[in-house]
Amino acid sequence: MLEIKNFSKTYAANGACPSPAVENVSFTLRRGDLLVLAGPSGCGKSTILTAAAGLAPPTCGQILLEGRPVTAPPKEMALVFQDYANSLFPWRTVTGNVLFALEGKGLSRKAMRDAAASSLESVGLGGFGDHYPWQLSGGMQQRAAIARGLAYGAEILLMDEPFASVDAQTREDLEDLLLRVRERYGITVLLVTHDIDEAVYLASRILVLSKRPSTVAAEITVDLPWPREQVGTRSLARFIELRNHIHQLLKAGAPSL
Amino acid sequence: MKREQACRLAGYLLPAAVILLWEVCARAGFIDLDALPAPSAILAEAANPGALAELGGQTLVTLRRILTGFALGGAAGFLLGFACGCLPRLYAALETIIEFLRPMPSVALIPIGILFLGTGDALCEAIVAFACSWPVFISALRGAGAAGAPLVNTARTLGASRARITFRVILPAALPNVFTGLRVGLGVAVAVAVITEMAASGSGLGALILSASLSFRVALMYAAIAAAGLLGFTLNALFTLTEDRLLAWRHGASKEAR
Numbered sequence A: 001m002l003e004i005k006n007f008s009k010t011y012a013a014n015g016a017c018p019s020p021a022v023e024n025v026s027f028t029l030r031r032g033d034l035l036v037l038a039g040p041s042g043c044g045k046s047t048i049l050t051a052a053a054g055l056a057p058p059t060c061g062q063i064l065l066e067g068r069p070v071t072a073p074p075k076e077m078a079l080v081f082q083d084y085a086n087s088l089f090p091w092r093t094v095t096g097n098v099l100f101a102l103e104g105k106g107l108s109r110k111a112m113r114d115a116a117a118s119s120l121e122s123v124g125l126g127g128f129g130d131h132y133p134w135q136l137s138g139g140m141q142q143r144a145a146i147a148r149g150l151a152y153g154a155e156i157l158l159m160d161e162p163f164a165s166v167d168a169q170t171r172e173d174l175e176d177l178l179l180r181v182r183e184r185y186g187i188t189v190l191l192v193t194h195d196i197d198e199a200v201y202l203a204s205r206i207l208v209l210s211k212r213p214s215t216v217a218a219e220i221t222v223d224l225p226w227p228r229e230q231v232g233t234r235s236l237a238r239f240i241e242l243r244n245h246i247h248q249l250l251k252a253g254a255p256s257l
Numbered sequence B: 001m002k003r004e005q006a007c008r009l010a011g012y013l014l015p016a017a018v019i020l021l022w023e024v025c026a027r028a029g030f031i032d033l034d035a036l037p038a039p040s041a042i043l044a045e046a047a048n049p050g051a052l053a054e055l056g057g058q059t060l061v062t063l064r065r066i067l068t069g070f071a072l073g074g075a076a077g078f079l080l081g082f083a084c085g086c087l088p089r090l091y092a093a094l095e096t097i098i099e100f101l102r103p104m105p106s107v108a109l110i111p112i113g114i115l116f117l118g119t120g121d122a123l124c125e126a127i128v129a130f131a132c133s134w135p136v137f138i139s140a141l142r143g144a145g146a147a148g149a150p151l152v153n154t155a156r157t158l159g160a161s162r163a164r165i166t167f168r169v170i171l172p173a174a175l176p177n178v179f180t181g182l183r184v185g186l187g188v189a190v191a192v193a194v195i196t197e198m199a200a201s202g203s204g205l206g207a208l209i210l211s212a213s214l215s216f217r218v219a220l221m222y223a224a225i226a227a228a229g230l231l232g233f234t235l236n237a238l239f240t241l242t243e244d245r246l247l248a249w250r251h252g253a254s255k256e257a258r
Helices: A045-052 A094-105 A109-122 A138-151 A168-185 A196-202 A230-234 A237-253 B002-028 B039-047 B049-086 B088-101 B106-117 B121-143 B148-157 B162-200 B204-214 B218-246 B248-257
Strands: A002-011 A019-029 A034-038 A060-065 A077-080 A156-160 A188-193 A205-209 A216-221
Touching: A002 A045, A019 A045, A019 A060, A019 A216, A034 A045, A034 A196, A045 A156, A045 A188, A077 A138, A077 B148, A094 A109, A094 A138, A094 B162, A109 A138, A109 A168, A138 A156, A138 A168, A168 A188, A168 A196, A168 A230, A188 A196, A196 A230, A196 A237, A205 A237, A216 A237, B002 B039, B039 B049, B039 B218, B049 B088, B049 B121, B049 B162, B049 B204, B049 B218, B106 B121, B106 B162, B121 B162, B148 B162, B162 B204, B162 B218, B204 B218, B218 B248
Parallel strands: A034 A188, A034 A205, A077 A156, A156 A188
Antiparallel strands: A002 A019, A002 A060, A205 A216
16 A cells, blocks of 8 residues: 655765765555564654655655555655654643544544544553653553554654663653554554564564665565464564564674774 | 741742841941931832822833733734744745844834834833734744654644644744743833833833932932833733743643653
């Protein structure tokens, strides 16, 4: 449903030579995918995601959603940032933040309230609608951001290192939350991470990107059984095999010391 | 929390102690009473019916001028600053003239004002508006950038139109800055109103201070000065109260960050 074709992005720093961040990356996000873009930090993963969201056009190449070029943020997509603290509206309560996603849709007040409550319920924030973001922990703030994306009715959730700023335990909780929510809402996910374990645990497919300027180093189908489970899945021989394989790929692409 | 309360109490006691010390020194003869009468003498002067009516009346005149000037200047400064903050090209076009006008001492404009507006309320209000618009302008200009890219991008991906982003994201994010500018502007308004009244008006607290001073009614002069101070203090307190009400979300957020 989402096609990235020959995507290149060049940043022209002031005075310096323009340096390509991403070069000729192509891939297709299919309905129901949980596609993970994995790669070393600074390799341009987020650049691809930002462009896919319609926030910044590529230098070269095309982004097609159901065949139509993406030039502005499409209503089929919602974006979840790593920086949850700066992506929630601090002057709105948690419910208010979710309502923001519903306000342009011409729903009645009651329908909006109900939709917000149900999406908050589905991320386990049922009793926290009246709290302000700063009253919640980091993990809960990120849940609120996810709930907002769900309420928006997005078919594709774009996630930029969504769990990189929370502690390990919270991170596992959020990973499982994402898998559950994906199941329940039938959404397609494109997720960026630099964490190989997380990539293997979550993904149905992984796109391994090389270092800057990044190109697609490998595309790996993750054939681990569903549903995934933190302890069980991570101790499978296949999990470790995939993990080591990606590790090797990234190492091969890393600059030698 | 206990310590904070103790400090607050000390904050109330300090001015009381200073006034007490002043009274004692005055009675002990350490002070030239012609230049600085005892607090009790100033109070007695202010309490005599004729002076009280005069003080009250002139305070109201000054208050009205402050509020009108502040409302006009605050609105103008906010609108111009917010517009310039949202529209970089507008700011680029206006920056030179703004930076020329902004540092101009408002009091220096009084003679021009007199030519157009005479020496009444309108003059005072115009000078006050000019003076207090600048801090509000700067704060709104800065505030328009406070939302930050993640917040604006979030709104964009949630399908918000440009107008909705401007008024539902950039504007609320700018408000804490704007309110800081308004608070500074309100202080400026009080000062400039009194100065303008001293320079070019027959009425208001400024005029009363000056006329009392010229006719050697020193106690009345001090009473009028105190009234001006009290006016500024009260306005600031009311403003802070309103700000805390309207921006309760920020209060909590910043408390958490501490």
